[in-house]
Amino acid sequence: MKIAIANDHGGVELKQHLVEYLTAQGHEVVNLGADDTASSHYPIYAARVAKAVLSGACDKGVLICGTGLGISISANKIRGIRCAACSEPVSAALARRHNDANIVAMGARTIGPVMAEAIVDAFLTAQFEGGRHQLRVDMIAKLENGEPLE
Ligand code: RB5
Numbered sequence: 001m002k003i004a005i006a007n008d009h010g011g012v013e014l015k016q017h018l019v020e021y022l023t024a025q026g027h028e029v030v031n032l033g034a035d036d037t038a039s040s041h042y043p044i045y046a047a048r049v050a051k052a053v054l055s056g057a058c059d060k061g062v063l064i065c066g067t068g069l070g071i072s073i074s075a076n077k078i079r080g081i082r083c084a085a086c087s088e089p090v091s092a093a094l095a096r097r098h099n100d101a102n103i104v105a106m107g108a109r110t111i112g113p114v115m116a117e118a119i120v121d122a123f124l125t126a127q128f129e130g131g132r133h134q135l136r137v138d139m140i141a142k143l144e145n146g147e148p149l150e
Contacts, residue, residue: 001124004052004061006033006045007108008071011064014108014116018062021117027124030058046074050081053102061103062120068107075103079144082137087111089122096126098133 003022007015015033022029032048034040042065049061061083065071068085075083083103084095087110095101104123106116128134139149 001059002028002030002057003124004030004032004049004058005064006031006049006061007064008040008042008045008066009034009037010066011108012037014064014106014113017113018064018116018120022062022120033064042071043074046071046083047078049103050075050078050083054078054080060124062123063103063105064108065105066107066109068105068110072103072105075105080141082140084123086119086123088115089118092119092122093126096123097129098136100128100133100137 005015005019012034019029019031030052032052033045046063049063052058053061063071063075072083072085075081081103082099082101083105084099084101085105086092086095092104104119106119142149
């Protein structure tokens, strides 16, 4: 799989760990994040990964900031992005199975590298189940368009 990954200054070390981990697993990893700890702005990195995923250049995205929150909130402002901030693998798998999430986000200050590996493993292997979940994902798209749901 081709994976876009990015991070702000809070996520440099965890990003480097995941680039090595995912590459060793045979994935092609495109690093769009900060590579030093100078203060930077997480919305920029969210936008880069969102663009890579929405354009089809990459299959899925991984975002890292201090908490995983600012960067996921930013990504979810972009039409077509469903970014799940996860701190454990069950949510990461369900974000794929039920929400068809196309980006996973995590917090370098809240989880360790082994948990991050479990999260990306779960996210990248689980499959969207469609059916009633597709109806709800379609409703999310309607919200993006300002369309009423009821
Ligand atoms: C940066 O200090 C920090 O605010 C950022 O990495 C993230 O945690 C924001 O949600």
